[in-house]
Amino acid sequence: MDLKKILPGLSIAVLVAVISTILASTDIIKKTVNFSPLILAILIGAVVGNLIKLPDSFKPGIIFSLKKVLRVAIVFLGFRLTFQNIMEVGLEGLIIDTIMLLGTFFIGIYVSTKIFKLDSSMGYLLASGSSICGASAVLATSAVVKSEMHHNAMAVATVTIFGTIAMFLYPMIYKAGILLDFDDLLYGLWTGATVHEVAQVVAAGFAISEVAGNTATIAKLTRVMMLAPLLIVLSIYLAKKHSLHGATVSLREIPIPYFVFGFIAMVGVNSIGIIPQNITHGINVVDTFLMTVAMAAMGIETNINKMKGVGMKPIYVALIMFLFLFFGGILVVKVVHELLG
Numbered sequence: 001m002d003l004k005k006i007l008p009g010l011s012i013a014v015l016v017a018v019i020s021t022i023l024a025s026t027d028i029i030k031k032t033v034n035f036s037p038l039i040l041a042i043l044i045g046a047v048v049g050n051l052i053k054l055p056d057s058f059k060p061g062i063i064f065s066l067k068k069v070l071r072v073a074i075v076f077l078g079f080r081l082t083f084q085n086i087m088e089v090g091l092e093g094l095i096i097d098t099i100m101l102l103g104t105f106f107i108g109i110y111v112s113t114k115i116f117k118l119d120s121s122m123g124y125l126l127a128s129g130s131s132i133c134g135a136s137a138v139l140a141t142s143a144v145v146k147s148e149m150h151h152n153a154m155a156v157a158t159v160t161i162f163g164t165i166a167m168f169l170y171p172m173i174y175k176a177g178i179l180l181d182f183d184d185l186l187y188g189l190w191t192g193a194t195v196h197e198v199a200q201v202v203a204a205g206f207a208i209s210e211v212a213g214n215t216a217t218i219a220k221l222t223r224v225m226m227l228a229p230l231l232i233v234l235s236i237y238l239a240k241k242h243s244l245h246g247a248t249v250s251l252r253e254i255p256i257p258y259f260v261f262g263f264i265a266m267v268g269v270n271s272i273g274i275i276p277q278n279i280t281h282g283i284n285v286v287d288t289f290l291m292t293v294a295m296a297a298m299g300i301e302t303n304i305n306k307m308k309g310v311g312m313k314p315i316y317v318a319l320i321m322f323l324f325l326f327f328g329g330i331l332v333v334k335v336v337h338e339l340l341g
Contacts, residue, residue: 002060005057005060005061006060006061006064007061008055008057008058008061009054009057009058009059009060009061009062009063009064009065009297010061010062010064010065010069010293011061012048012054012058012061012062012296012300013045013061013062013065013069013293013294013296013297013300014293014296016041016044016045016048016293016296016299016300017037017041017289017292017293017295017296019040019044020037020038020040020041020044020292020295020296021037021289021292023037023040024036024037024040033164035160035164036135036197036199037288037289037292037295038135038136038288038291038292038295039135039156039160039295041292041293041295041296041299042135042153042156042295042296042298042299042302043299044296044299045295045296045297045298045299045300045301045302046153046299046300046302046304047299048299048300049299049300049301049302049303050302050303050304054300062297062300062301063297065293065294065296065297066294066297066298066301067143069290069293069294069297070139070140070143070290070291070294071143071259071262072259072290073287073290073291073293073294074136074139074140074259074260074262074263074291075259075262075263075265075266076266076283076284076286076287076290077136077224077263077266077287077291078262078263078264078265078266078267078268078269078270079266079267079269079270079275079280079283079284079287080198080221080224080270080284080287081221081224081225081267081270082267082270082271082273083267083268083271084271085218085221085222085225086222086225088218089189089192089215089218089219089222091340092189092336092337092340093189093192093193093215093218093219093222094222095336095340096189096190096193096219096329096332096333096336097192097193097219097222097223097226098226099332099336100131100193100194100223100325100328100329100332101131101132101193101223101226101230102131103131103324103328103332104127104130104131104321104324104325105127105128105131105132105230106127107127107320107321107324108123108126108127108130108131108317108320108321109123109124109127111317111320111321112126112127112313112314112317116313116316116317117313118313118314118317119151120145121145121146121147121148121151122147122151122154122155122314123317124141124144124145124147124234125138125141125142125145125147125151125152125154125155126155126158126314126317126318126321127321128140128141128227128230129141129155129156129158129159129196130158130159130162130196130318130321130322130325131223131321132223132224132226132227132230133196133197133198133220133223133224133227134156134159134163134196134197134198134200135156135159135160135197135295136224136227136291137227138152138155138156138159139152139291139294139295139298140227140231140260141231141234143259144231144234144235144238145234145238149298149301149302149303150302150303150304150309152298152302153298153299153302154314155314156295156298157314158314158315158317158318159196159197159318161315161318162196162318162319162321162322163195163196163197163200164200165322166194166195166196166200166204166322166325166326167195167200167203167204168204170187170190170191170195170204170207171204171207171208174187174208175208179330181334182333184208184209184211184212184215185211185212185215186333186334186337187205187208187212187215187216188205188208188211188212188213188214188215188216188219189215189216189219189333190329190330190333191204191205191212191216191219191220192205192215192216192217192218192219192220192221192222192223193219193220193223193329193332193333194325194326194329195216195220195325198217198220198221198224201216201217201219201220202216202217202220204216205217225267227260227263228260228261228263228264231260232260
């Protein structure tokens with residue numbers, strides 16, 4: 001790694017991340033759009049990348065941020081989870097999470113590629129963003145499917161739009177008494193299993209009660225943990241799909257995202273509880289910043305004109321997935337609760 005080569009691009013990505021982090025903490029952002037630093041970073045990065053013609057010397061650092069920094073951030077994302085989280089939501093929560101994740105993922109891919117004829121990599125990005133954990137899942141999936149930057153940005157945009165809608169809509173629906181048989185616990189399971197970003201889940205959950213908020217957060221973190229096996233399976237599937245003449249694919253040919261094993265290892269370390277809570281909190285703060293740096297780099301690399309060329313189709317796909325998450329989630333929570341209750 002040549003520090004001199006990566007420093008210019010890395011510096012601008014870090015600068016955008018710092019600005020985004022500061023803006024996200026201001027009252028005006030919190031009380032209006034309530035965007036996370038990750039979302040602000042891609043927006044600001046896109047403005048910088050499209051309005052300013054950066055010299056070619058910035059490219060290595062931006063690519064470094066997109067690949068190396070991103071993968072480190074995903075590994076340390078594991079410190080937000082424990083295997084005990086899965087135990088806390090119980091069998092009911094695990095089944096609900098699994099059904100909603102797989103249902104949303106496959107619906108997203110089918111609608112993207114078969115109905116709207118989008119590129120398959122775009123379909124994987126849209127599906128993972130809505131079914132697992134929003135922008136973080138889009139970034140992690142992009143490393144596996146080798147997608148283009150404007151596709152990544154469009155997928156993140158859809159997560160932002162519909163996740164933000166859900167964050168405000170879910171508490172309103174629940175408080176209006178429309179979810180007749182739901183209590184705070186079931187509302188939390190529904191929210192955690194269907195809302196896009198972790199921050200959005202936390203906001204929608206705790207807007208009701210502490211029980212709803214805690215349940216929603218744990219259910220959501222269980223979904224996040226499912227990112228690891230999904231990426232491994234997706235890597236193997238893509239390798240087999242792209243192999244020539246149906247030849248057997250060796251392990252060496254499969255682009256396994258090894259950073260995922262780092263993620264699982266960190267979950268294991270966090271589950272043991274050997275690291276003090278204040279240090280874990282510090283790791284999570286740093287990890288959020290690293291993810292923000294990667295998002296800033298992605299924004300800088302995004303070509304707005306190419307995004308326009310994709311058109312409204314990704315939004316339509318994301319809307320269909322949102323409707324499935326909303327209505328399908330209600331049905332799945334009720335059915336699973338009745339069967340296991």
